[in-house]
Structure formats: structure tokens, C-alpha cells
Amino acid sequence: MSGAGLAWIVVEGFNILVLFYFVSLNAVYLVTSAYAFVALRRYARRLKTVEVEDLIKTAGAVPITLVAPAFNEAVSCVEAIRALLTLRYPEYEIFFVNDGSTDDTLARMVEAFEMVPTPLAPTARLRTAPVRQVLRSRIHPNLWLIDKENGGKADAQNAGLNYCRTPLYGGLDADSLLEPEALTRVVRAFLEDARTVAAGGIIRVVNGCTVQSGQVTDVRLPHSLLARFQVLEYLRAFLSGRMGWDALDAPLIISGAFGVFRRSVAVEAGGYDSTTVGEDMELTIRIHKHCRKAGIPYGVRFVPDPVSWTEVPESLQILGRQRDRWQRGLIESLWRHRDMLLNPRYGRVGLVAFPYFFFLEMLGPIIEGMGYLAFGTTVLAGRATFAYVAAFFAVAVVLGVALSIASVVLEELSF
């Protein structure tokens, strides 16, 4: 066989692989959307049946510690903490972790909240960069500040986890805006199912919305087209994706922007891994692994109504950097735990969710990128007609549009 003939077999073989990838990916999207549809309807009905206020009135509010790591957040830290202090939840503490900021984040916090050095012994011994001092607010006794040397976001979260004294621990970004009822809503997952060890809420895009005193008062679409695309993308990722994976009992990620964990399990699992940029996904996977290995009955849940608002990038450059970080985090997390891939010991997580993220999400950009190349080569060489290519693209685009509209339907159903 000639070299050219062999090359064509490779290109056509790759085209088949791309087709297989395309069908598999969209089949998973359709399945998770279908599961999400059923689960959201059930959840909306359940909300009317069991009022979370009744649950908390009967059970008492499970105390939560919120950990907000910050590096050079002098501009926004005071307002962000003021917003956290207005959350409607009976018993919670806030640990603001100053991760070796080089601006005046520390000074602003100390001044705004009258923070004074206070002895506090750690309750866990996760390794972190040295803690310089622990301070407590004189005016808000539930507000603490951990001042430490720089070690990165995961390291700062571990420092917070080390000092956490409550059964539940909430990780968030320092610039996240939690809705006042967010804690009440997320704690529901722990009260209704005692096996729950981790639960995450939905992240929504704050660009374009009106924010007053740290609270979103008027929800609007962003002005920038790029941010608008991300509004739809977040809806699809959370309401179709994470809700669907939750219904399949195999969620593989609790977002670092807002996730609540059972403290003891997070500590036993080893806390956040400070050597990866995807520490939120890595911890979620490790919790799955830890609980399965230790034989602990557990559940990792996505809850669709506790909302955390976040600012999304409005320039392609920043968006590119963010996506690069996300993709590296995904690759690091999956590769580190590759022994879970298709491993029946890990149930649906190992047999369904992990292969999906591994083959379709992790390898997706490579397959898609090379797919465009192979497809282009095929067309240029006259092995496929323009009409054929246009029809294939039409299927891909219209299916994507349909799935995105389906997530808007899910959004309407979730109220």
C-alpha cells in the first residue's frame, strides 16, 4: 500500500473516531439532561412538601464554617465579607484566610472589622504554609482572620479547614456572592440524607446584574456577548450537567466557588491538594475514593437552588487563561486518580462518570482539534462534498442549540 493510501486510512479512521466521539458526547448530554429534567421536577415538588425552615426548626441548624481564601483582594475583601455576614443562617463562622497578600488586604480587614489577635488551636493537622497569626473581630464574633504565608488557594483552604470547629465546612471564592438563603438551602441535603458528605450549589453569572451591599438586587443579562454565552454555558453545565450527574448518583465535582463538605470527611480524605490547579475537583474525586475504600456510606450532592454569583471573564484573553487552568485541573485530577477509571470498585463513579470525564472531557479538546484538521483535509482532498460537511455541521450546531435551550427549560422548571 502506498504512503498516500495509508495516510487516507488514518484520516478516515480518525474521522470515524470523531464521529464516535460526537455521538457519545451528545448521547451523554441527552441522558444527563433527561435525568436532570426528572430530578428537577421532583426537587421542585419536594421543596413544597418539606420546608427547609421546618427542617431546621426541628433539627437545629448544623453549624457551618465558611472559608474564604484571599490573595491581594484589598479592593473587594471588605464588601465581600460584609455580604457574607448578612447570610440568613442561625449558626455559622467565617474564616477569611489572607494567603500572604502583598497589598493591604490584611490592614483593611483589621481596620474594617476591628480584628484582634486571638488564641485558637487547630483541630486538624493538614500541611500548610506557616500561619502567622489568627485574629478575631471584636464586632462580629463569628468572623475570624487567618493570616498566613502564601501557599496558593488550596493551601489557604486547608489552613481554614485546620481551624474549622463545626461539623460542616464551606469552601468559597473570596469574591463569590452568596444569596442570603444559600446556606439554609444547601444544608437541606445534609439533613434529608445523613449520608451526604459534600454538596454544591449552583453558580450564576453576576455580570450585568445590579449588586447592592453585596446582594444581587436586579438580575439582568450581561452586555458583553462573551459573558452572555457564559450565562447559557453555566446554566447548561449546572442544571443539565451537574443535576443530571447528581440524579445518576455520580457527581465528580463540587465547585470551589461554593461547596459544603462534612469537615471530618474532608480532613480524613487529606484536605485540598495544593499541587493541582483543580483542587475542587481533585478533592471531590478523593472523597469518593476515600469513602469507597473505607466503606463509608456516602453521598455527594448537587443542590439546584443555593446560588453563588460570580463574575465571568469578558475578554477572550482572560477567558482563555481561565479555561486553560480548568482544563489543566481536570487533567491533573483525572490522571492522579486514573486507577478509578472503569474500576467496578468505585461503582457508577468509576464505571460511568470517570470514563465520561476522562475520554470525552479530558481528551475532548485533542480529538475535536484534530477532528477539525482531519475533516478539513478530507474536504480539501475532495473525499467529502461541501453539502456533506454542511449537513454534519448543521447537526452539530442544531443539537448544541437544542441542548442549550433544554437547559433554559430546566431553569424554568427549577422554580
Add this chain to the structure above:
Amino acid sequence: MPSLLQMNWDDRIFAVLVATAAALLVMAVGLTLLALFLRWRNDRVAGIWAALEARWEPILLDVLVEERPPEELQAAVGPGDSLRFLAFLLRFVRRLTGSEVDVVRDLARPHLDWLAREWDRGSAERRARAVQTLGMLGFDGNELVFLAALDDPSPLVSIVAAQALAEPDHPHHVVEVLQRLDRYQDWHPAFLSGMLADAGSGVTPLLRDYLADEEHDAWSRAVAAKALEQLRDPEAADVAAAVLGTNADPDLLVACLRIVGAVGERRHRAVLLPLLDFPHFPVRSHALKALRAVGDDADESVFLRALDDPSPWVALEAARGLRALGAGEILEDLALGGDERALTVRQVIAE
């Protein structure tokens, strides 16, 4: 136009692609219409609710302060609005206490008959909602509904019925709930113990018997123990002490230690000491906490030894125990060190 069978493979694939794109386009248009319909429906439902609440709420407030007769509010409820009216009252009744609750229940009564007959129809969530509405707005006369609902195939319906039955006015129904406690193992124990404690002190004999009965599993007994602790039942301390001497389940031990810590006496001290060496740190920590409540100066050495426990939680309780004994000078000396134990002591001094 040739049929699919007459085409070559390339044409067939092309035809399938075009047909798929068309079908997906129809689906996308359908979903768009569905999204628009749902938005319209949600807005409409919200509008109807707002209008009904605006009509009913001022009248209800006047009825509650006896400025208007209840009949006026009943007259404002349209023939098809019974369920909405009940939902409105249900939301309102949560904010009320005492005689105002009775007024609201009287208002609900004419609308509950249908619900009492049809409660077992529809989805689990719908059944649970019906039982909850009956429980909050019309318990009297519907006891049989709740007892039947306890055995509903859905645990959600069963727990809602259990909540309705666990009330101070009818503690005898709690037996039925206790018999089915293992059905609710998914729920957080704090919720279940809170629900049992809501039935009031009239249920403490039942709960004590349940805790003492070794036929029940440790998880269920721990729930009963937590309810007894919340009710601060003094007689439960002896039962808890007996369990502490004969059981090894950490959750049950912790629940019993909390009872001793809350209502125990000096005579219960002896059962606590062996638990200070228990392998699970929550048991050691709660044993120290209980010792702090029932112990005396003679326990100073016990607390001092526990300060070196590998668990920071146990060390913290030990320092608190020393503070409770008034061992201020010892704590001041220990606080001078630069180690973790000194930090724990400084924390307790500052608390």
C-alpha cells in the same frame, strides 16, 4: 426522488444527516416554545398567587384580631381556589402561635374534607404535601390518615406523617413512630431526635424504654437518646449510664454521654472513666465533657492527663474541664509554653 434503499452509502449518510438536522431543528423549536410557555405559565402562576394573597392577607389579619368575621374570608375564596387557600394558610400558620393557630385551623376546616379523602392519590410528593397540610391545619379527626400514612410506600410521606403525630397533644402516637424509626435511617439523626423531642416530656418514659431495649439497633437507640438529652429528662441518666457500661457503638455512646453531661450526677462518674481510653476520639471527648459536668476536684489529674491526648478535640475538652474545676493557676502555667497544648490552653482561657 429515490428511496433510501435505492441510494448509495454516501447518499444515505447524507440523507440521514439532513433528516437528523431537520428533526433536531424541530426539537429546538419545540423546546423554545416550551421554554416560552413555562416562563409564561410561571409568571401567570406568580401573578395569580400575588393577586390572591393581596386579597386574602388583609382579611386574614383582620380576622386574627377579630375585626372581621371569618365568614368574610371564606366568602373571598373562589370555588376552585380551595387548594391555593390551604397553601396560603399553611404558609401563614408557621408564623403564628397560640389561639391564632386555632383561628387559622377553623378557617381551613371546610376545605380539608376532600384532602382527607384523596390524600393517598398521586405522586409521593403530592401525598406528602396532603399529609403535611392535614397535619398542620386539621389534625383532629384525621388521626387515621396519619397512622395509615406512616406505612405509605414512600419514606417521605411516612416521615411527614411521623412529624404530624409527634406532637405534645398526643404523645401516645409516638409509639407508632418509634416502631418505624428504622425506616428513616436516611434522615439526619438530629432531625429525628428533634422530631421526637417535639412530642414533649410526655414521651420520656417511652424513649427511656426504647433506649434500654437491646433489641433495637444502636442507631435507633442513639436517636432516642438524643431526644432524651434535648428533653433534659433526669431519669434518663441512669438508663444512659447502664448503656455506657454495656455497649461499644460510638454513636450510641456519644448520645448517652451527652445525656450524662446534661442531667447526670456524681454517681455516674464511674462509667465515664473507662471511656476516656476509648479508641474513637468523639467518645473520649464527650466522656471528658460529661466528667466536667459530674466530676469534682479529684478529677484534676484525669483532665491533666487528657491534655496530652493525640486528638485536639479531647485536649480542648480537658482544658475546659480544668477551667471548670477552677484550676486557673495550672492553666496559666501551661499556657506559657510554645507548643500546641499551650495554644489550646490559651484558647480556653480566652473563651
